[in-house]
Amino acid sequence: MNEKTVIQYLHERKAGVSSYLKPVPDTPIYLAPDKPFAGRFERVDGNPNECPTPGEHDREDFIWIECQPTTASRNISQRTKRSFRIRSYDHEDNRELVAESNIEEGFRLIKRAESRHNRIWDQPPARHYKLRDGSEHAHTFDYLIDEWNGSTSAYAIRPEADVDEQLRTAIRCIREQSLHGFADNAFIVTERFVTKAKIRNAIEILDARESRNEADVQIVSGLISRIRGGVMLDHLVQASRLGPRGRTALLCLVDDGILQFTRKERIGPTTLLRPASGLSKPH
Structure with missing residues (x-):
């Protein structure tokens, strides 16, 4: 609270009035936070809610459902002081999603705009694979998406400059060894798609x-x-x-x-x- 706001409050209190005193409403209120907070309204009877915000006379037919936490299998590590993590809200699934780059977040927005029926899973469980020398490795995809057409796809999102032979080999080995039961296919996505x-x-x-x-x-x-x-x-x-x-x-x-x-x-x-x-x- 800045100095001007404090002075205004003291003047109003001395005069016996205050814009900060809010009367208790006589009508029912939404079961929702009194500050910006992720979540959505859902109907009490379980039917789909077509409008994001119910009308004044429908208040008792809706409840506020808080945003669910991310299902990511790992916490994204901060590699450098300049690196950052993105936490966004997916309204369709009412769930928090995490990403570690703008290109990842941009890809999520594109896939969500394609269809509200896509199920987007961030940082799914790692897939293990072996190289020809017998060494074992693991790779965590950025997104696993249940597509609107019934297929499931795993996506590794990278800037084109970071797509090296090591990543290509990892995706190829996973396709051959451990993709069954996890996804129908795996893709590497760059800024050529995420424009x-x-x-x-x-x-x-x-x-x-x-x-x-x-x-x-x-x-x-x-x-x-x-x-x-x-x-x-x-x-x-x-x-x-x-x-x-x-x-x-x-x-x-x-x-x-x-x-x-x-x-x-x-x-x-x-x-x-x-x-x-x-x-x-x-x-």
């Missing part, structure tokens, strides 16, 4: 998913039947007459698989959208 444009687009899709307004989505859905070929995002926003909310609703349709981008590029006003040829993935 800045993909990360930015993933963040926009996830923000739209969190801010979804079903009424706005229904309004922009009425425009889909009139689209022939690619139409600029800005033109669709203007046609919706919803302003910035129209952009969010259109990105929700992209997230639903109803609209799709004509080109792989950073989302912007001139980005072309067209009706999707079919629901290629469940969202």
